[in-house]
Ligand SMILES: Cc1cc2nc3c(=O)[nH]c(=O)nc-3n(C[C@H](O)[C@H](O)[C@H](O)COP(=O)(O)OP(=O)(O)OC[C@H]3O[C@@H](n4cnc5c(N)ncnc54)[C@H](O)[C@@H]3O)c2cc1C
């Protein structure tokens with residue numbers, strides 16, 4: 001006998017004057033191999049077409065479908081119902097602006113983050129279409145790729161107590177992004193320039209190091225290592241900056 | 250009425266859209282990109298395997314050059330491509346790759362010295378040259394003479410898109426995500442912008458621009474089983490087709506990828522076979538060399554997909570509750586290789602199949618994957634039929650892929666086309682003067698608002714999901730890998746009926762805000778029209794070429810069908826109007842044998858009135 005799942009979904013449509021925030025219960029018969037991508041679409045198509053949620057790649061690649069599933073932020077498309085009890089509670093990701101039901105505005109959040117970090121390669125060199133590419137060790141390319149794998153799903157922000165308390169806190173995803181550029185010799189920014197972006201309480205010094213982010217990251221990005229590395233590096237710079245400032249004053 | 254002005258309106262913020270945007274923005278023009286999802290979630294991010302460019306750095310790519318790349322592309326296309334475009338493409342691709350490296354893409358690099366690789370399950374040794382150490386390396390892909398697919402592990406599209414988007418941000422390109430273009434604004438000659446529905450609030454906005462680019466990617470989701478993201482529903486093609494002025498090229502050319510997983514239809518990259526993986530049947534027997542002695546698993550995709558279906562039809566498929574499939578075996582590549590160079594594949598198998606590909610076989614079958622057809626443009630990306638309208642990427646029929654795209658050539662197309670089309674748009678903008686007639690704008694806006702009202706408050710009875718499912722089933726059942734007159738006629742008849750039903754949709758929800766039932770309802774009629782372009786184009790094309798395989802017309806008929814289909818859809822019609830143009834104006838490589846697939850050919854100089862050769 002297959003189970004009947006009780007799926008409780010947060011509902012609120014800010015564009016509908018009649019809508020109030022509430023939990024709504026749906027029932028669905030569990031089929032083999034059922035995941036939340038299939039389950040939610042079945043609910044929408046068979047029971048309630050007003051349901052709002054985001055999926056895109058449905059292969060755990062694009063980061064669109066993060067939501068809080070029985071208390072834990074994760075990617076819905078790769079979440080199998082068989083790993084859960086009969087009751088499944090779905091909430092939108094906290095820390096991002098709600099669009100409706102389970103949809104949140106991660107797009108604007110990450111765009112602003114990337115603008116703040118100036119998360120692109122900074123260089124004075126012109127691109128020369130005639131020239132051979134600059135060489136790089138394969139092992140270094142692989143290290144950069146390892147950090148590049150972040151899919152901006154927002155789970156680490158949703159799981160981070162600091163980010164939930166302080167809206168300007170950059171979070172693990174941003175710190176990892178900066179670590180990626182520090183590693184990349186093509187980015188010519190100086191340590192001081194990186195320091196100006198993340199050497200504050202909104203950056204690395206705001207991080208309490210409890211590592212909820214690392215446990216939650218669906219891409220298993222080694223966030224702990226990056227945070228530790230930045231804390232050390234930026235800590236040294238902070239001391240240097242302080243001494244420099246004292247000497248001058 | 251909210252109006253947003255720009256020089257270039259870029260509908261689509263995947264690789265093609267953003268690469269064009271960068272080119273135009275860095276020349277000082279204002280660019281706004283639209284996207285259904287945050288730019289970085291565009292489907293380009295899902296590309297795993299690689300991007301082709303003839304760098305010739307790795308030892309197995311030694312001696313490669315753009316002319317060989319060009320030849321592979323033309324053969325891959327089964328001589329369906331525009332050879333001028335293919336040539337320009339192959340010669341620009343190396344520059345495109347190097348510029349991406351300059352911008353920060355972490356391409357895998359050549360490591361000098363001895364290493365091993367697998368081919369057809371056997372282990373071989375290679376020695377990389379010391380002079381090439383640290384340059385961009387490549388892996389093997391189907392249908393190519395050399396190892397040419399440059400890659401970042403198996404997250405190539407992801408790294409590319411993140412890098413391109415970072416450059417777009419640095420150049421001040423605006424991206425309005427969660428915004429869906431639902432119609433073009435045009436005066437019969439000029440394209441002036443688009444009406445856009447905000448997917449945050451549901452409100453309509455108007456975007457007016459001197460130039461408009463459509464780069465909305467593929468339309469795989471008109472098929473039920475597709476490797477495409479669920480947003481790949483052909484929105485950009487629909488709004489172009491619905492003008493009645495802009496034709497879609499070669500819509501019948503639909504690619505099926507050999508290795509979609511069962512169940513789930515998620516792609517595992519061609520890199521699996523490129524790196525040495527093999528296909529096995531129910532008896533764990535490696536069957537591909539029997540069909541394709543030369544290339545085996547690495548013949549072009551259309552050929553491998555066809556051979557797989559052929560083999561399953563002979564009774565060698567593996568039965569499962571989700572239908573028949575075959576096996577992909579990558580176990581011999583070893584844990585180290587699989588968990589680094591094929592890491593996405595590893596994750597996908599674990600997450601979606603619950604199997605470990607280091608120890609177990611992967612259930613696969615051919616699955617809809619790529620749309621060779623699209624908005625027909627000239628070599629500079631200018632769409633036929635409307636001035637100021639451009640297209641690039643998978644949404645376009647530029648047309649370098651003809652009837653079969655080679656793996657890795659699509660990422661390369663998005664970037665290369667982005668450079669070339671972007672450059673042309675810059676020239677265009679420097680000259681362009683337009684008067685935006687507000688009357689026209691109001692009219693179009695009103696039309697769309699009325700359409701929405703009708704869907705919410707009208708008298709229709711049809712359920713949008715049922716109509717979509719019916720369309721997907723028709724295409725799956727009758728317009729798949731092997732095609733014939735009877736099936737295709739059935740598909741066309743059923744789709745025509747469905748087109749009528751798609752005009753009678755009524756929402757079951759209230760349609761307020763970011764309502765997705767309304768999003769689908771707004772484009773379902775257009776989706777059925779796209780399906781008709783595919784099915785009707787396939788019915789009329791009485792030959793077999795690339796991915797278009799007619800059981801009743803097995804010849805590639807260069808005498809009568811060395812042409813490109815152009816499909817127009819006039820407003821009240823229930824069928825597209827088809828026209829044809831020569832596949833290529835310039836001929837650098839006369840039609841010949843591909844070297845795989847065993848196609849029979851009617852030569853282009855075959856006597857005009859002579860009957861076709863006996864089968
Ligand atoms: C699973 C998979 C793996 C692949 N792997 C490879 C590979 O290894 N190598 C290779 O060369 N190719 C590969 N391809 C093909 C390649 O990834 C795509 O063809 C290519 O990335 C398409 O890029 P694009 O910019 O044209 O479109 P996309 O990246 O699909 O972008 C389309 C954009 O248009 C937007 N959009 C769509 N409709 C609208 C609308 N109505 N209004 C506003 N915006 C809209 C979307 O939001 C998105 O931003 C793969 C494809 C798939 C499906």
Ligand code: SF4
Nearest residue numbers: 160207208209211213
């Ligand atoms: S370690 Fe830092 S970034 Fe991670 S969850 Fe804790 S406070 Fe947030």
Ligand code: SF4
Nearest residue numbers: 150151153154156217
């Ligand atoms: S670091 Fe991990 S959890 Fe955070 S956004 Fe990136 S992928 Fe998601």
Ligand code: FES
Nearest residue numbers: 056058063065077
């Ligand atoms: S839908 Fe893309 S990660 Fe879940």
